Amino acid sequence: MAQTKKIEIRQAILDAAYELFSKRGYSDTNITEIARAAKVAPANLYVYFRSKLEILLSIYEPWLVKRFDELEKSLPRIASPRQRLLKILSTLWRDIPAVENGFANNWMRALATTAAREGYSPRLRLAIEERLAGLLDGCVPNLGRAGARELANIVLMAFDGYALNFHLNGGASCARRRLTLFADILLNGAPLAASRRPTKPSRRQASRRAVERAVAHVTG
Amino acid sequence: MAQTKKIEIRQAILDAAYELFSKRGYSDTNITEIARAAKVAPANLYVYFRSKLEILLSIYEPWLVKRFDELEKSLPRIASPRQRLLKILSTLWRDIPAVENGFANNWMRALATTAAREGYSPRLRLAIEERLAGLLDGCVPNLGRAGARELANIVLMAFDGYALNFHLNGGASCARRRLTLFADILLNGAPLAASRRPTKPSRRQASRRAVERAVAHVTG
DNA sequence: GTTGATTACCGAATAGTATTCGGTAATTAA
DNA sequence: TTAATTACCGAATACTATTCGGTAATCAAC
Numbered sequence: 001m002a003q004t005k006k007i008e009i010r011q012a013i014l015d016a017a018y019e020l021f022s023k024r025g026y027s028d029t030n031i032t033e034i035a036r037a038a039k040v041a042p043a044n045l046y047v048y049f050r051s052k053l054e055i056l057l058s059i060y061e062p063w064l065v066k067r068f069d070e071l072e073k074s075l076p077r078i079a080s081p082r083q084r085l086l087k088i089l090s091t092l093w094r095d096i097p098a099v100e101n102g103f104a105n106n107w108m109r110a111l112a113t114t115a116a117r118e119g120y121s122p123r124l125r126l127a128i129e130e131r132l133a134g135l136l137d138g139c140v141p142n143l144g145r146a147g148a149r150e151l152a153n154i155v156l157m158a159f160d161g162y163a164l165n166f167h168l169n170g171g172a173s174c175a176r177r178r179l180t181l182f183a184d185i186l187l188n189g190a191p192l193a194a195s196r197r198p199t200k201p202s203r204r205q206a207s208r209r210a211v212e213r214a215v216a217h218v219t220g
Numbered sequence: 221m222a223q224t225k226k227i228e229i230r231q232a233i234l235d236a237a238y239e240l241f242s243k244r245g246y247s248d249t250n251i252t253e254i255a256r257a258a259k260v261a262p263a264n265l266y267v268y269f270r271s272k273l274e275i276l277l278s279i280y281e282p283w284l285v286k287r288f289d290e291l292e293k294s295l296p297r298i299a300s301p302r303q304r305l306l307k308i309l310s311t312l313w314r315d316i317p318a319v320e321n322g323f324a325n326n327w328m329r330a331l332a333t334t335a336a337r338e339g340y341s342p343r344l345r346l347a348i349e350e351r352l353a354g355l356l357d358g359c360v361p362n363l364g365r366a367g368a369r370e371l372a373n374i375v376l377m378a379f380d381g382y383a384l385n386f387h388l389n390g391g392a393s394c395a396r397r398r399l400t401l402f403a404d405i406l407l408n409g410a411p412l413a414a415s416r417r418p419t420k421p422s423r424r425q426a427s428r429r430a431v432e433r434a435v436a437h438v439t440g
Numbered sequence: 441g442t443t444g445a446t447t448a449c450c451g452a453a454t455a456g457t458a459t460t461c462g463g464t465a466a467t468t469a470a
Numbered sequence: 471t472t473a474a475t476t477a478c479c480g481a482a483t484a485c486t487a488t489t490c491g492g493t494a495a496t497c498a499a500c
Contacts, residue, residue: 002475003467009477027333031458041479043460048477052458093377105332112325112332112384113247122388150398151405157313160384161377164332168342178370185371185406222446223496229448251487261450263489268448272487 010048012038017055025167026056026106027113053110060107061124067096068131075135085139085183088132092155093174097163102171104163112164129156140186151186230268232258237275245387246276246326247333273330280327281344287316288351295355305359305403308352312375313394317383322391324383332384349376360406371406 016037020029031052035042049055071091078084097104133152137143143151162174236257240249251272255262269275291311298304317324352372357363363371382394 002469003465003477005477030456042458043480044478046459108384109332111388112329125385125388147401150395150401153394153398154378154402157381157385158374158378159381161380164328164380164384165345165377168331168345174373175370178373181367181370182374221444221496221498223448223494225448250485262487263451264449266488 005048009038009040009044013040013045013048013055014059018059021056021059021106022100022103026109056106056110060104063103064096064107064124064128067091067099068128072131072135075138081139081141082183082187085136085186086179088135088139089155089179089183090174090176092132092159093162093179094176095173097159097166098171098173102163102166105166108160108164125156129153132156225268229258229260229264233260233265233268233275234279238279241276241279241326242320242323246329276326276330280324283323284316284327284344284348287311287319288348292351292355295358301359301361302403302407305356305406306399308355308359309375309399309403310394310396312352312379313382313399314396315393317379317386318391318393322383322386325386328380328384345376349373352376 013034017029017034020033020037031042031045034055035045038045045055049058071088075084075087078087129149129152132155133145133148136151136155137145137148140148140151166173233254237249237254240253240257251262251265254275255265258265265275269278291308295304295307298307349369349372352375353365353368356371356375357365357368360368360371386393
């Protein structure tokens with residue numbers, strides 16, 4: 001009974017926006033530029049999306065979910081729980097904040113500036129947190145679902161921090177030794193002796209830990 | 221040889237800005253409002269400060285440093301390392317993000333929007349990180365200075381996350397049990413059994429841990 | 441005091457933004 | 471073919487941080 005919205009146009013807008021956001025960043029890209037790149041009039045963007053923020057969200061959400069899918073899929077191939085944990089941490093704190101010229105940063109930007117005034121729901125964040133909790137549960141022993149959820153929240157907050165600060169550090173991401181240190185702390189607690197603990201615990205240490213754990217499990 | 225800037229005016233600007241930023245937030249406060257509240261012309265703000273961001277920084281920096289001073293001063297009065305660690309974490313992840321109607325959030329906002337284009341230096345962040353490393357070094361055993369520094373970085377990133385998300389969660393701050401869980405993990409590693417570990421470890425557990433540690437120290 | 445230079449101070453302009461308005465025309469169902 | 475709907479667009483709107491040009495307060499030197 002009337003003209004209908006065209007998916008090609010919607011997609012053209014998203015593609016243009018994605019390219020520009022990646023290259024110049026969210027706040028240095030204006031609606032006119034997106035419209036020009038998508039070959040439509042600026043006003044027409046508002047037929048397809050309610051706001052600039054909604055355009056970003058429409059890009060960011062599937063983008064982030066895809067990153068998580070890839071992470072999730074890669075984990076079963078890693079036998080060692082420690083290596084799995086490292087994979088999770090390095091993906092969240094190192095890879096994702098840095099990839100695509102710090103694309104995740106755009107989301108932090110948008111969140112910070114416009115999210116408060118409505119239109120934003122924590123749905124995406126909560127879903128991601130839930131998934132992350134599942135992944136952590138598979139690496140860090142005896143957390144329990146509730147504990148995994150708490151830890152996931154903390155890890156995600158740090159992720160926001162790394163994404164937010166990506167450009168401020170001149171594109172620096174989380175250092176490798178920081179990741180290994182943290183992973184080992186998560187698994188084993190504070191180091192026994194700073195100067196002695198290698199990045200990867202020796203077999204003797206590891207087995208002693210395992211014995212402790214087993215004994216504790218029985219006696220505890 | 222000429223008229224000089226007046227500290228009263230500078231202070232009036234800062235006071236006005238502080239009040240407005242706290243009440244309405246950084247991006248919902250405009251220069252005209254600040255000027256009106258400070259009883260000067262908008263253009264005159266630019267005699268005293270280079271930009272709106274610089275006004276915020278001039279408020280935020282001493283504000284944050286003061287919070288850290290208070291935290292630092294309170295720690296020696298706490299005997300238990302675990303309680304000290306909890307104090308640090310709850311201050312950073314719970315109190316500071318929530319205080320003054322989420323004032324720290326303004327800084328995240330400003331960072332996200334304008335910091336990239338120069339004028340920003342990581343000086344403040346690095347200084348804070350250094351201090352935090354010192355505090356953590358006093359709670360978490362055997363970290364070493366370098367390790368403490370890495371951990372401090374992570375904790376600060378999560379702080380940014382909590383501050384950034386403060387308003388999005390409807391003013392929620394980091395839950396108490398999340399703090400205790402994380403503190404215990406930092407000190408002892410992954411829980412022995414999720415359902416059994418109390419928030420505060422029993423004396424028997426604690427002493428067993430202590431023995432383990434002592435033995436490890438000798439044999440390790 | 442008086443003078444002369446400096447610069448705080450201000451009203452009005454500027455440049456830039458996301459978003460909306462009003463009209464036109466393409467599309468679709470009948 | 472018609473009639474209703476609505477995608478689409480050019481031009482306006484409302485809002486912003488920041489700057490411009492002029493005025494006058496202030497201070498040092500004499």
